[in-house]
Amino acid sequence: MQEPQVPPVACCENPDPQSAMPCATCGKPTCKNCRTFSETKPMCRECRVQVEAKLVDEKPDASRLATALVGGVTGAILGGALWAAIVLITNYEVGYVALAVGALAGYGTLLGAGGKKSGALQGISVLAAVLGLVLGKYFTVAHMLIHKTEEFAGRSYLDSEIIQLFVNNVTEFVSGFDFLWLFLALGIAFKVPAPTKVSMSRKK
Ligand SMILES: [Zn+2]
Structure with missing residues (x-):
C-alpha cells in the first residue's frame, strides 16, 4: 500500500x-x-x-509598579521578621536567613506586580530586600545589645540610643562573611522579577 x-x-x-x-x-x-x-x-x-x-x-504598566512596591516591602518586612524570630529562638545570627529575605522581597515584588517582570521591578525588589536586610540586622544587633550588655539590658527594641548606635556603626556590625550572604540575597531579589531573556537571530 x-x-x-x-x-x-x-x-x-x-x-x-x-x-x-x-x-x-x-x-x-x-x-x-x-x-x-x-x-x-x-x-x-x-x-x-x-x-x-x-x-x-510581561512588562508592567505604571500602576503595577506601586503594587509591586507594596508587595516587595511586605515580603521584605516578613523576611526581616523571620530573621528576628530566628535570632530570638536560637540566640544566634544565621547568615543564610538573608537569602530568605532576598527571596521574600523578590517574590513579594513579583506577586505585587501580578506576575509581571521588568528592570524597574528588579530595582524595586532590590530596594525592598535592602530594607528587609537592614531590619533583620538591626533587630539582631538590638537583641544582642539588650541581652548581652549591661549598658542596654532591659531596653526596648526601639530604644532611640540603640537605633542611633546602629545607624552610626552599621558597617562595624557587618562582617566579611555577612557580605557574602547579603550579596547573594540581593542577587536573588534581583533575579526573581528579571525579564525573560530570549536571544533570536536570523543566522542559520
Ligand atoms: Zn512554530
Whole structure:
C-alpha cells in the first residue's frame, strides 16, 4: 500500500522547501525565508510572534509598579521578621536567613506586580530586600545589645540610643562573611522579577 502524498505546507509567502526544517516549538515546517533561531533552535514566524507578544505582555504598566512596591516591602518586612524570630529562638545570627529575605522581597515584588517582570521591578525588589536586610540586622544587633550588655539590658527594641548606635556603626556590625550572604540575597531579589531573556537571530 502506498502512503498518500502529503503536499508540502507553505511556511510563508516565499517558501523555500529546500531549506525547510521543523519549528522546534510547534513542529510546522519553516524555511530560511521565514524562520528565526532562538539559540540554535529554529522557530517559525507564528511562534516568534507569540514569543514576542509574551515578552511585551510581561512588562508592567505604571500602576503595577506601586503594587509591586507594596508587595516587595511586605515580603521584605516578613523576611526581616523571620530573621528576628530566628535570632530570638536560637540566640544566634544565621547568615543564610538573608537569602530568605532576598527571596521574600523578590517574590513579594513579583506577586505585587501580578506576575509581571521588568528592570524597574528588579530595582524595586532590590530596594525592598535592602530594607528587609537592614531590619533583620538591626533587630539582631538590638537583641544582642539588650541581652548581652549591661549598658542596654532591659531596653526596648526601639530604644532611640540603640537605633542611633546602629545607624552610626552599621558597617562595624557587618562582617566579611555577612557580605557574602547579603550579596547573594540581593542577587536573588534581583533575579526573581528579571525579564525573560530570549536571544533570536536570523543566522542559520
Ligand atoms: Zn512554530
